[in-house]
Amino acid sequence: MLIASGYLVIGLILLIFAADKFILGAAALAKHLGVSTMLVGLIVVGFGTSAPEMVVSAIASFKGNSGLAMGNAIGSNITNIALVLGVGLLITPMQVKSKIIKREMPILLMVCLLALFLLLDLSLTLMDGVILLISMLGVTLLLGFLGVNESKDSYSEEIESEYDLNIKMSHAILFLLMGVVVLPLASQLMVIGATDIAQYFGVSDLVIGLTIVALGTSLPELAAIVASAAKKEHDLAIGNIVGSNIFNLLGVIGISGVINDYHFSRRFLMFDYLYMVILTVFLFIVSIYFVLKDRFVSRLIGLVLVLLYSAYMIWLFVSKAT
Secondary structure: HHHHHEEEEEEHHHHHHHHHHHHHEEEEEEHOOOOOHHHHHHHHHHHHHOHHHHHHHHHHHHHHOHHHHHHEEEEEEEHHHHHHHHHHHHOOOOOOOOHHHHHHHHHHHHHHHHHHHHHHOOOOOOHHHHHHHHHHHHHHHHHHHHOOOOOHHHHHHHOOOOHOOOOHHHHHHHHHHHHHHHHHHHHHHHHHHHHHHHHHHOOOOHHOOOOOHHHHHHHHHHHHHHHHHHHOOOOHHHHHHHHHHHHHHHHHHHHHHHHOOOOOOOHHHHHHHHHHHOOOOOOOHHHHHHHHOOOOOOOOHHHHHHHHHHHHHHHHHHHHHO
């Protein structure tokens, strides 16, 4: 148990470090190659913040722990909305100004419903994975096309102020390679530790993926939203969460399905996945309401989200759902 916990903690520390370097290197390299700041924010940052979930889930699926992979994807989305955004709102009320973020909100909702439709047969298959990965490519190309033709708005301005992309190309490539090398190693340690912990407590790897691993891989988003909220960079804070959740559903689950088939219980679909969908719809409705009213999303909403996350965690550990 002590060794497993050590693997999990060391893997988590390395994962956060590697993900940070990967995002910085990828974003800086994109700028050196002449990619617009808007495009960097929409694709590189969104994809980069999901890199920990993608690598952890890929390693888990290769090792036959597809439950951990699936739990990581859904648990990360729940954590991003309920805990990460909730904490950000408790720090400061936020307002969505960027039309980019407003456009990504309905995309996230549609992606949730697409994945739900594919998973209704209680299995994740190779075909499901292929469809999700093709959809990820389509969304990426769409956001890329729109980003190239988009004029600068509050989102791109916040990206420029948050990320120092003026590093040398050689340093950007070094950071990118560092992330590519360290991310799988860190993920391997996390998967080993998480699996051993699951066996020790007698719970499924799905539950561990929904809780400990999901929280760990969402720490980069948590750190990002705390920093963004403190700097009043509201669009960047919310944009990172929306982009990350889109890539989690399409990329993380898609990669898992391509690597290994996975069959799960109706309880997982009717509670865990449905809980994520409800949170996504709640985020969508709240955003639309406060955008139309031209008001800041209040700390009360943040408190509600944190309480919903706490209730979900308590339910999981009390019931040991599988």
